[in-house]
Amino acid sequence: MRSVGPRDTPFLHKFTGVQLFTLAQETAEDWWEVEALFDLSFAPGRTALSSYRLREDVPPVAELCRVARDESGILGGAIRYWPVQVGGAQVLLLGPVAVHPTAQGEGLGAALIRDTVARAQENGFARILLVGDEPYYSRFGFRRLHGVTMPPPTNPDRVLGLDLVPNAWEAITGSVQRTP
Numbered sequence: 551m552r553s554v555g556p557r558d559t560p561f562l563h564k565f566t567g568v569q570l571f572t573l574a575q576e577t578a579e580d581w582w583e584v585e586a587l588f589d590l591s592f593a594p595g596r597t598a599l600s601s602y603r604l605r606e607d608v609p610p611v612a613e614l615c616r617v618a619r620d621e622s623g624i625l626g627g628a629i630r631y632w633p634v635q636v637g638g639a640q641v642l643l644l645g646p647v648a649v650h651p652t653a654q655g656e657g658l659g660a661a662l663i664r665d666t667v668a669r670a671q672e673n674g675f676a677r678i679l680l681v682g683d684e685p686y687y688s689r690f691g692f693r694r695l696h697g698v699t700m701p702p703p704t705n706p707d708r709v710l711g712l713d714l715v716p717n718a719w720e721a722i723t724g725s726v727q728r729t730p
C-alpha cells in the first residue's frame with residue numbers, strides 16, 4: 551500500500567468518525583482500476599456518451615483526479631476532471647465520479663466532490679461544468695446552466711454549473727468544446 555502524502559485527505563465515517571478512506575491524487579498505476587470501477591458503476595456503453603468525445607486524447611487535470619482507498623488499499627471511489635471550453639472560456643468538466651456500490655450512501659461521493667471543488671478553487675480555476683442529476687449536485691451548489699449545450703444527445707436539464715469565483719458563468723454561453 552502506498553504511504554500517505556501531504557496532499558492526502560482523510561475521509562471519516564459520518565456517524566462513527568472512523569477513518570474509512572484516504573483521498574489521494576490518482577497515479578498512472580491507478581488508471582485501469584479506476585476504469586473498472588467506472589465500468590461497474592455506470593450503464594454499459596458509458597464511453598459512447600457524447601461527453602467522452604470531449605475527453606478523447608485530452609489529458610485529464612491531474613491534480614483534480616483523486617482516488618479513495620481504504621486502509622487495505624481497496625478502491626472505494628474515484629473522480630476525474632477534464633479541461634473543456636465554452637464560448638472561448640476555460641471550463642473544468644467534472645466526471646466521471648463514482649463510488650463502489652458497497653460504499654455508497656456514506657458520504658464518500660460528497661467527500662470526493664467537496665475535496666476536488668476546493669482544490670480547483672485553490673488552484674485558480676473559475677468554473678465547473680458537469681452532466682448529472684441536479685437533485686444530487688445541487689447540494690454542492692451546482693445549478694442548471696442555460697445557454698450552454700453539450701454535444702447531443704444530452705438532456706439540457708442535466709447540464710449543471712458551479713461558480714468558483716463570483717459570477718464565473720455569467721454571460722458564458724455556447725456549445726461545450728474540446729480543448730484544442
Ligand SMILES: CC(C)(COP(=O)(O)OP(=O)(O)OC[C@H]1O[C@@H](n2cnc3c(N)ncnc32)[C@H](O)[C@@H]1OP(=O)(O)O)[C@@H](O)C(=O)NCCC(=O)NCCS
Nearest residue numbers: 591647648649654655656657658659660681682683685686
Ligand atoms: C452518485 C454517487 C457518486 C454518489 O456517491 P455516494 O457516496 O453514494 O453519495 P453520498 O453518500 O455523498 O450521498 C448520498 C445521498 O445522495 C443521494 N443520491 C445519490 N445519487 C443520487 C442521484 N442520482 N440523484 C439524487 N440523489 C442522489 C442519495 O439518495 C443520498 O441521499 P441522502 O443524503 O438524503 O441519504 C454514487 O451513488 C455512484 O457512484 N453512482 C453510480 C455512478 C453515478 O451515477 N455517478 C454520477 C454520474 S452523474
